[in-house]
Amino acid sequence: MPSAVVIGMPMKLDDETLMAYADGTLEPERLHAVEEALAGDAAARATVERFRATGALLALAYPEEPVPELLERRVRAMVRPHIGRRQRWTLPLAAGVALTLGLVAGWSVARHGVDPLTAALGRTPSGESREIADGRAITPTATFRDTAGRWCRAFEEVRARGKALGAACREADGAWRLVLLVPEGVAMSGDGYAPAGEEPSPGDALLATLRAGEPVDAATERALIRGGWR
Amino acid sequence: MDEEELVALLPNLRRFARVLCRDDAEADDLVQSTCERALRRADGFAPGTRLDRWLFKMMQNLWLDRARSAATRHRHVDLDAARDLVGADGSRDGEARVMLARVRARIAALPEQQRLVLALVVAEGLGYREAAERLGVPIGTVMSRLARARRSLFDLVGEGGSARGESAPSCQARW
Numbered sequence: 001m002p003s004a005v006v007i008g009m010p011m012k013l014d015d016e017t018l019m020a021y022a023d024g025t026l027e028p029e030r031l032h033a034v035e036e037a038l039a040g041d042a043a044a045r046a047t048v049e050r051f052r053a054t055g056a057l058l059a060l061a062y063p064e065e066p067v068p069e070l071l072e073r074r075v076r077a078m079v080r081p082h083i084g085r086r087q088r089w090t091l092p093l094a095a096g097v098a099l100t101l102g103l104v105a106g107w108s109v110a111r112h113g114v115d116p117l118t119a120a121l122g123r124t125p126s127g128e129s130r131e132i133a134d135g136r137a138i139t140p141t142a143t144f145r146d147t148a149g150r151w152c153r154a155f156e157e158v159r160a161r162g163k164a165l166g167a168a169c170r171e172a173d174g175a176w177r178l179v180l181l182v183p184e185g186v187a188m189s190g191d192g193y194a195p196a197g198e199e200p201s202p203g204d205a206l207l208a209t210l211r212a213g214e215p216v217d218a219a220t221e222r223a224l225i226r227g228g229w230r
Numbered sequence: 231m232d233e234e235e236l237v238a239l240l241p242n243l244r245r246f247a248r249v250l251c252r253d254d255a256e257a258d259d260l261v262q263s264t265c266e267r268a269l270r271r272a273d274g275f276a277p278g279t280r281l282d283r284w285l286f287k288m289m290q291n292l293w294l295d296r297a298r299s300a301a302t303r304h305r306h307v308d309l310d311a312a313r314d315l316v317g318a319d320g321s322r323d324g325e326a327r328v329m330l331a332r333v334r335a336r337i338a339a340l341p342e343q344q345r346l347v348l349a350l351v352v353a354e355g356l357g358y359r360e361a362a363e364r365l366g367v368p369i370g371t372v373m374s375r376l377a378r379a380r381r382s383l384f385d386l387v388g389e390g391g392s393a394r395g396e397s398a399p400s401c402q403a404r405w
Contacts, residue, residue: 015374015377015378015381016370016373016374016377018377019373019376019377019380020358020373025357025358050384050387051377051380053387054380054381054383054384054387055380057329057330057333057383057386057387058333058337058348058352058380058383059352060330060333061330061333061334061337062245062248062249062334062352062353063245064241064242064245065241065244065245066241067240067241067244067261068258070258071240071244071258071261071262072237072240074262075236075237075240075261075262075265076233076237078262078265078266078269079232079233079236079265079269080233149262172263172266
């Protein structure tokens with residue numbers, strides 16, 4: 001609303017000026033003139049009040065409040081692999097020497113390119129098999145979130161010379177990255193792992209450390225596949 | 231940037247995200263994505279500079295990217311979100327919550343550039359000039375966007391508006 005009566009020199013009291021005045025951020029050299037103009041302009045004074053009130057209202061509407069526990073947990077889980085990216089998998093792998101052998105011996109799906117894996121895991125429901133390369137097929141067995149909140153799938157890989165238990169997680173770019181591949185019959189001995197046969201298999205034990213919650217049911221999994229995992 | 235440093239900034243980051251996003255779920259997702267990107271690009275952070283500023287800027291860019299790609303999608307704003315928050319007993323507390331939910335619904339309906347200026351000023355605590363520098367626009371542009379954003383709340387703070395009173399002066403200091 002334009003001010004009708006201005007005492008002293010003409011002064012344009014636009015919204016920006018009134019807001020700056022309300023916020024106490026008006027340039028000092030303008031302060032006197034603005035106050036003089038405000039003295040004769042009740043409507044402008046009311047606008048200043050309202051700008052002030054919106055400041056208070058916004059501070060109340062967006063308070064600084066505690067972060068939801070889930071969010072904090074996810075962020076913490078995200079930081080850890082970045083800080084100790086190298087340690088994260090070499091520690092358990094070092095504990096079970098045979099595992100490392102399995103990876104080096106050519107079980108790594110990743111070495112054959114991540115694309116067949118991405119294609120297979122993105123589209124295949126648990127329980128169904130899909131060939132990913134010459135004579136090698138995978139069968140997803142479960143879908144779950146990891147501690148960083150990513151979607152992951154456990155699967156069995158079958159090839160000519162045996163089987164392996166694997167897990168891959170979906171990265172932000174949509175690619176499924178292998179995080180775990182354990183040949184069947186491998187036992188982890190040493191720190192924290194019991195001899196094979198007495199405890200869950202090493203693959204299952206590693207899977208359990210990866211998993212943040214229970215696997216999703218078949219309907220949820222179907223919806224994820226349909227929705228492109230978003 | 232260590233774990234505790236990042237976690238300590240989460241409340242601020244989330245507040246920033248809540249001004250930008252339409253609901254809390256979207257805001258939490260933005261916070262998470264920002265942390266992910268920050269961790270991936272940790273090498274880009276210059277030690278000795280302010281981590282919070284670096285993260286806020288990253289969140290701003292991430293949000294702008296998303297807003298651009300979402301521009302073609304539906305634009306849904308639940309202006310009636312406030313209704314769900316009405317206390318069953320119509321208590322004062324309930325009224326206040328309704329009021330604040332209404333404020334958030336109004337903000338959610340604002341043009342993106344106005345929301346962004348609000349986030350910079352209200353949540354990050356930047357002055358007009360700092361906000362202008364961050365956005366690479368003249369200070370007058372920042373002031374006009376901010377004034378328009380706040381004018382959209384005027385009818386909520388009119389005569390007898392419940393936001394008036396003691397809290398105003400303490401807030402004034404942070405603007």
